[in-house]
Amino acid sequence: MQLKKNDIYETEIIDYTTEGSGICKIDGMAVFVPCSAVGDKVNVRILKPAKNYAFGKIETVLSPSPDRISPDCDIFNQCGGCTFRHITYPSELAFKQKRVYDALTRIGGIDGSLVGEIIGADNSDFYRNKAQLPITLDSNGNVKVGFFAQRTHRVVALDDCKLQSRAFAPAIKIFLEWANQNHISVYDEKTHTGILRHLYLRHAEKTNELMVCIVANTSELRKEKQLVQMLSENLQNLKSVVLNTNTDKTNVITGKKCRTLYGDGYITDILCDMKFRISPLSFYQVNRSQAEKLYRKAAEFADLKQNETLLDMYCGTGTIGLTMAGYVKNLIGVEIIPQAVEDAKNNAVLNGISNAEFICADAAKAAETLRSRNIKPDCIILDPPRKGCESSLIDTISEMSPQRVVYVSCDAATLARDVKLFSEKGYPVQKAMPVDLFPRTPHVETVVLMTK
Ligand code: SAH
Numbered sequence: 001m002q003l004k005k006n007d008i009y010e011t012e013i014i015d016y017t018t019e020g021s022g023i024c025k026i027d028g029m030a031v032f033v034p035c036s037a038v039g040d041k042v043n044v045r046i047l048k049p050a051k052n053y054a055f056g057k058i059e060t061v062l063s064p065s066p067d068r069i070s071p072d073c074d075i076f077n078q079c080g081g082c083t084f085r086h087i088t089y090p091s092e093l094a095f096k097q098k099r100v101y102d103a104l105t106r107i108g109g110i111d112g113s114l115v116g117e118i119i120g121a122d123n124s125d126f127y128r129n130k131a132q133l134p135i136t137l138d139s140n141g142n143v144k145v146g147f148f149a150q151r152t153h154r155v156v157a158l159d160d161c162k163l164q165s166r167a168f169a170p171a172i173k174i175f176l177e178w179a180n181q182n183h184i185s186v187y188d189e190k191t192h193t194g195i196l197r198h199l200y201l202r203h204a205e206k207t208n209e210l211m212v213c214i215v216a217n218t219s220e221l222r223k224e225k226q227l228v229q230m231l232s233e234n235l236q237n238l239k240s241v242v243l244n245t246n247t248d249k250t251n252v253i254t255g256k257k258c259r260t261l262y263g264d265g266y267i268t269d270i271l272c273d274m275k276f277r278i279s280p281l282s283f284y285q286v287n288r289s290q291a292e293k294l295y296r297k298a299a300e301f302a303d304l305k306q307n308e309t310l311l312d313m314y315c316g317t318g319t320i321g322l323t324m325a326g327y328v329k330n331l332i333g334v335e336i337i338p339q340a341v342e343d344a345k346n347n348a349v350l351n352g353i354s355n356a357e358f359i360c361a362d363a364a365k366a367a368e369t370l371r372s373r374n375i376k377p378d379c380i381i382l383d384p385p386r387k388g389c390e391s392s393l394i395d396t397i398s399e400m401s402p403q404r405v406v407y408v409s410c411d412a413a414t415l416a417r418d419v420k421l422f423s424e425k426g427y428p429v430q431k432a433m434p435v436d437l438f439p440r441t442p443h444v445e446t447v448v449l450m451t452k
Contacts, residue, residue: 003026003054004049005047005048007046009031009044010042011025011026011043016099018413020084020441021033022035031044031055031056032053032055033056033057034057036058037068039064039066039067041063042062043058043060044058065087067088068086069085069087071085072085073085073162081163081441082440083440084441092439092440093436096434096444097115097434099442100118100432100444103413103416104415108420108423108429110428110432115433116433118436119293119433120439121290121439126163126166127163127286127287128287129202129205129284130202130286131200131201132198132199132200132254133147134146134198135186135187136186142176143179143180143196144176145172165205168201174230175231178226184196184222184223187216189251198214198215199213199214200214200280204268204269204270206269208237209267210240210267211241213243213244213258215246215255216243217245218247219257227241228262238262239263239264241261242261242280244258245258254281266280266343269288271288271295271323272292272295274347275351276350279342282343283337284316284317285319286438287437287438287439290435291319293435294408294445297433298324301447301448302406303379303404305327308329309329309331309377309378310330310379311333311377312334312383313393314335314363314382314385315333315334315340315344316337316344316383318333320381320383321333321381322347322353325348325355326353331355331356332358332377334359334366335358337360363390364393367393371399378404379402379403379405380402381405383408384409385410386411387414388409388415388417394422395425397422398425402452405422405451406447406448406450407419407447409445412434415446428451429449431449
C-alpha cells in the first residue's frame with residue numbers, strides 16, 4: 001500500500017535511525033519521524049511518501065515514551081542543532097551505545113563483548129567551543145547570525161543556545177552592533193555578492209581565551225579597526241581577531257587565507273595538562289573535557305613503552321601524539337592542513353617536547369613514504385575525518401607491521417568498514433570504547449584497539 005501525504009496513522013516508535021530520527025512501521029513501511037522517542041505512541045502525519053519509506057511528523061503524542069523529557073529549548077524543533085533534547089541523557093547514551101555496537105558487530109564483524117560501555121559526559125550543555133554561524137539579514141534588514149534550520153538554508157536566530165559555549169554571546173552582540181552601525185553588507189549565496197559570510201568563534205575553555213574570526217567575501221573589511229577596537233574594549237578574554245577570506249562559490253565555510261587583525265592569530269587551550277595553540281584553520285575537538293577522556297582511553301589502549309616509535313596519523317595540532325610523547329622514544333605526526341602542522345610543531349616546543357616530528361602530507365602518501373624509508377612504528381594512532389581511512393593506507397599500515405593500531409573515529413559506520421579490512425590484514429579488534437563527545441546530537445566517538 002502506498003502511504004499518502006497528509007494521511008494520519010496511529011503507531012508506535014520502535015527504533016532510531018543512525019541520525020537519531022524515530023522510526024515506526026506503517027503497513028510494513030518504515031516511516032521516519034524526527035523528534036520522536038522509542039516507546040512513544042503517536043499519531044503520525046505523512047509528510048513525504050517515497051517508494052519504500054516515508055517521512056512523517058508527530059501530530060499528537062497519545063502516550064509518551066518513558067524516555068521522554070520536555071525539551072528545554074524553544075527552538076528545538078526548528079533548529080536542527082540538537083537531535084535529542086526530548087529524551088533523557090541516559091537514553092541518548094543507550095542509543096549511541098547501540099549504534100556503535102550494531103555497526104561494529106554487523107559491519108565490522110567483531111564480537112559484541114569487545115564493546116565497552118560508553119563514557120558519557122558530566123556536562124551535556126554548553127560544551128561546544130567552536131561556532132560557525134551564518135550571517136544573514138532579518139526581515140527589517142538588520143544583520144543577524146544563527147543556525148541553518150535542518151536540511152534548509154533558513155537561518156534560525158541563536159539567542160540562548162544550550163550547546164554553545166557561553167563565552168560567545170557577548171562577542172556576537174558586539175559584532176552585530178558593528179556590522180549594523182556600519183551597514184556592512186551580507187553575503188548572498190545566490191548572487192555571490194555582499195561581504196559577511198560567517199562569524200566563526202572559538203573559545204579555549206580552560207584558559208578562557210576567545211578568538212573571533214570573520215569569514216568574508218573580501219580580503220579587506222571596511223571599518224575593521226573599529227571592529228577590533230569594539231571587541232577588544234569590551235571583551236577582556238579576547239585573544240585574537242582574524243579575517244578569513246572566502247571568495248569562492250562554495251558551501252565550505254572557511255577560505256584558505258587568514259589575516260590577523262588583533263593578537264597572535266591563535267588561542268591556546270590546556271588539554272590533558274598540556275598547552276595547545278589552535279589557529280582558525282586547525283582542527284580542535286569541540287568538547288574539551290570529553291576529548292581528555294577520549295585521549296586518555298586512547299593512551300590506555302596504546303599501552304606505550306619508552307623504546308617505542310609512535311605514528312600519529314591525522315594528527316591535527318598534534319594533540320593525541322603530544323599527550324603521549326613522554327611515554328615513547330619518538331613520535332611522528334602526519335596532517336594535511338599546513339596551519340595545523342605549524343600549530344603541532346609549535347605545540348611540541350610549547351610543551352618542551354623534543355622527540356616529535358610532524359609531516360604535512362596526505363596520510364596514505366606519508367605512510368607509503370615512511371614505509372619505503374623502512375620506518376617501523378610500534379604503535380599507530382589513526383584519527384581520520386568521517387569518511388575514514390583510505391584502503392591503501394590500511395594496506396601500507398599492515399606492511400609496516402606495527403604491534404598495535406589505535407583507531408579513534410567519529411563515524412561508527414566507516415570505523416566498522418575499516419576494522420573489517422584491518423582484521424583481514426591480521427589486525428583483529430581487541431577492544432572498543434564509545435565516548436560521547438557530542439551530547440544532544442547523534443554523533444559519537446569510538447576508540448578501538450587492534451593488535452597484530
Ligand atoms: N587527531 C587530531 C585531529 C583529528 S581530526 C585531534 O584529535 O585533534 C582529523 C584530522 O585529519 C584533521 O586535522 C584533518 O585536517 C586531517 N586530515 C583530513 N584528511 C587528511 C588526509 N588525507 N591526510 C592527512 N590528514 C588529513
